[in-house]
Amino acid sequence: MFETFRTILKRDLTLAMRRRTDLMTTLFFFVIVVSLFPLGIGPEMNTLRLIAPGVVWVAALLASMLALERLFAADHADGTLEQMLLTPQPLALLVFAKIFAHWLVSGVPLVLMAPLLGLQYDLSSEGLQVLLISLLLGTPTLSLIGAIGAALTLGLRGGGVLVSLLVLPLTIPVLIFGAGSVEATVSGLGGDGHLYMLGALLVMSLVLAPVASAAALRISNE
Amino acid sequence: MNNSRFINWFKFSSPAAFYPLAGKIWLWSTVITAVLMAVGLYLSFFVAPTDYKQGEGYRIIFIHVPAAWMSMFIYVIMAGWAAVGLVFNTRLSSMMASALAPTGALMAFIALWTGAFWGKPMWGTWWVWDARLTSELILFFLYLGFIALQSSIDDPRRADRAGAILAIVGVVNIPIIYYSVQWWNTLHQGATIKMGGESSMEATMLYTMLLMTVAFWAYSIATAMSRVRSIILEREKDTTWVQEMVREGKA
Numbered sequence: 001m002f003e004t005f006r007t008i009l010k011r012d013l014t015l016a017m018r019r020r021t022d023l024m025t026t027l028f029f030f031v032i033v034v035s036l037f038p039l040g041i042g043p044e045m046n047t048l049r050l051i052a053p054g055v056v057w058v059a060a061l062l063a064s065m066l067a068l069e070r071l072f073a074a075d076h077a078d079g080t081l082e083q084m085l086l087t088p089q090p091l092a093l094l095v096f097a098k099i100f101a102h103w104l105v106s107g108v109p110l111v112l113m114a115p116l117l118g119l120q121y122d123l124s125s126e127g128l129q130v131l132l133i134s135l136l137l138g139t140p141t142l143s144l145i146g147a148i149g150a151a152l153t154l155g156l157r158g159g160g161v162l163v164s165l166l167v168l169p170l171t172i173p174v175l176i177f178g179a180g181s182v183e184a185t186v187s188g189l190g191g192d193g194h195l196y197m198l199g200a201l202l203v204m205s206l207v208l209a210p211v212a213s214a215a216a217l218r219i220s221n222e
Numbered sequence: 223m224n225n226s227r228f229i230n231w232f233k234f235s236s237p238a239a240f241y242p243l244a245g246k247i248w249l250w251s252t253v254i255t256a257v258l259m260a261v262g263l264y265l266s267f268f269v270a271p272t273d274y275k276q277g278e279g280y281r282i283i284f285i286h287v288p289a290a291w292m293s294m295f296i297y298v299i300m301a302g303w304a305a306v307g308l309v310f311n312t313r314l315s316s317m318m319a320s321a322l323a324p325t326g327a328l329m330a331f332i333a334l335w336t337g338a339f340w341g342k343p344m345w346g347t348w349w350v351w352d353a354r355l356t357s358e359l360i361l362f363f364l365y366l367g368f369i370a371l372q373s374s375i376d377d378p379r380r381a382d383r384a385g386a387i388l389a390i391v392g393v394v395n396i397p398i399i400y401y402s403v404q405w406w407n408t409l410h411q412g413a414t415i416k417m418g419g420e421s422s423m424e425a426t427m428l429y430t431m432l433l434m435t436v437a438f439w440a441y442s443i444a445t446a447m448s449r450v451r452s453i454i455l456e457r458e459k460d461t462t463w464v465q466e467m468v469r470e471g472k473a
Contacts, residue, residue, distance in 0.1 A: 148391055152384045156374050165370055166388060169363040170395050173402035180406060201398070212391055219383045 004089045005097045012101035015074075022070060027109045030063040034117045045122055052121035053131065053182035057175055060110050060135060061142060065164050067106035068146040071098065072217070076154050085221055091214040099147045099210065107139035123186065130185040130195070137198040138178040144202075144209035145170050151216035174201055235312050237454045238463045244454075248447035251440045258437035265430040279343040282336050284430055288438040290333035293361060296326035296442060300368075301393040304386035314450075316382035317457070319389065320372055321450035325442050327365035333358055353404040360399055364392045378457055 016023060037055045038048055075081040075098075084094050114135050115128045123131065149167035153159040181194030234240045266284035300322040307316030337355060338348045349355065371388055375381035458464045 148387070152371060152388060153374075158374060162370055162374055165363075166367040169360050169367060169399070170391065172360060173395075173398050176402045176406040197402070208394070212387060216384065216387050219380060219387065222380060 001089065001093060004087075005093060008094055008097035009101050012098055013104065016101065016105040022067075023105050023109065026063050026067045026106050027113060029066055030059050030110050030113060031117065033059040033062060035120070038120075048121045049123065049186075052118060052123050053127070053179040053186070055121070056114055056117055056131060057135075057138075057179040057182075060114065060139060060178075061168070061171060061175055063110055064106060064139060064142045064146060065167065067102070068143075068150045068163050068167070069160050070106075071102050071143075071147055071150045072154050073150075073159075076221075081217070082221060085218065091217065092210040095147065095151075095213045095217065096210040099143050099213070102147075103140050103143040107143055111135040111139055123182070127182055127186045130191045131182045133195060134178045134181045134191070134198055137195065137202050138174045141174050141198070141202045141205045142171055144205040145174075147213040148209055148216055151213045151220060154217070154220040174198065177201070235314050237314050237317070237458055238461070240314055241451060241454050244447045244451050248444055248451065251444040251447065254440040255437055255444055258433055258440060262430060262434040262437050265426070265433065270426050270430050277343075279340065282340045284434045286333060286336040286340060287431060288435040289329045289336065290358060291435065292438050292442055293326055293329035293333050293358065296322050296329060297361060297364065297389075297396070298393065300326060301389040304382075304389040308383055308386035308390075313382075313457070314454075316386065317450050317453045318446070319385065320382070321446045321453055322442075323365055323369050323372070324449065325445045327362060327369065329438075329442070330358060330362040330365055334362060353400075353406075357400045357403045360403070361396070364396075368392070 034055055037051070041047060041051070072081060075084070085091060087094070111132060115132055118128045118131050146163070146167050149163045149170075152166065153162045156162060177194045177197045181191035181198065183191075184194055185191040234243055262284070266281055270281065270284070272278055300319050303315045303322065304319035306312060307314075307319060334355070337358070341350060342348050368385055368388055372381045372385045375384060455464055
């Protein structure tokens with residue numbers, strides 16, 4: 001079973017590495033969105049410091065939505081997904097491997113880039129640390145929840161917009177606790193509680209989301 | 223199951239058998255809605271005493287509160303029907319889920335709208351990022367997502383089942399969303415505006431509220447039934463019983 005997981009993971013990572021522009025699009029989208037806010041709001045450092053956690057988190061959320069479409073679309077188009085549905089291995093495990101690979105190529109770059117963007121907003125070093133940890137805990141949850149939406153909208157017209165409509169309301173808790181943890185740290189309250197909640201959300205979606213996505217994939221591929 | 227003393231409820235899981243029953247339920251709940259709504263609105267606007275703190279403006283809560291209750295309740299019912307449809311593969315259950323969604327969305331919208339009207343004179347602003355307001359807004363989005371997903375899938379069976387998964391995921395998420403929003407709000411602003419400001423409710427107000435709640439129930443049932451009838455006709459249009467009915471001019 002672990003062998004299957006590794007095979008899918010390796011395959012998806014190889015494919016992603018062959019199409020590096022896709023990877024860069026998400027990352028640049030993230031960077032550009034975060035850089036747009038000061039232009040819209042004004043260069044007041046005090047204001048920017050205040051909105052930094054929210055801006056970075058919302059941008060990360062939107063960027064991960066942007067990447068979702070690619071999660072199953074290519075495999076669906078060339079028939080690989082159908083073959084995966086037919087394999088004797090549990091589909092939830094295969095889906096989990098795909099989500100994990102997806103997070104490695106679309107989520108991790110965001111996490112690594114975030115502290116740099118936080119510096120633009122003059123976040124304290126403590127704040128930057130918590131931002132990094134919160135994104136590390138939060139972005140996999142976003143990928144997991146998003147996978148359900150991506151699986152449900154597979155092959156539908158206007159799928160990209162629809163995914164956002166379905167998934168964004170469900171990701172609100174992640175956004176609240178993610179941005180909240182940084183905010184609480186900066187204001188001196190301590191963001192531990194928020195990080196624990198993010199961890200809990202991650203564990204819960206780790207258990208439930210692959211199963212739900214697998215069920216959704218079966219429905220989409222009847 | 224086929225005990226002669228009891229009605230065989232499973233009979234009504236067939237759309238053909240349910241269609242006439244839905245018509246009867248629709249008729250009766252429409253009558254009940256009309257009567258209760260008329261009485262309830264009269265009581266709300268003319269009989270219920272003026273609130274000593276909030277003045278006349280509070281009267282909108284007789285519409286606001288039942289709508290908010292219904293919006294939450296309908297989502298759970300909808301998810302329940304969707305889950306039954308997914309598990310037992312019964313067509314009618316899924317049709318019920320799709321029939322309930324627009325009414326639920328409407329209720330959420332009414333709750334938000336009347337809430338804004340209430341907020342302007344009471345709080346001095348149309349919108350506050352209060353925990354309840356925010357979670358009601360998110361609930362509205364969840365309804366829209368459900369409707370959008372179902373209407374973008376052409377095959378009705380796939381639409382039913384995809385919608386069911388979304389509704390179930392939504393139901394699991396609603397408590398998490400509600401509590402996270404609440405926590406977010408209390409962390410943000412120290413003094414949260416409490417919606418239930420009154421110390422105790424006057425008896426007339428309470429009865430009026432209950433009456434309006436029953437009226438909203440009846441309204442929701444009536445619209446759901448009328449919508450499920452249309453859905454049944456649309457999906458079963460190739461069957462003989464529908465075609466016979468159309469030929470006789472009954473549909």
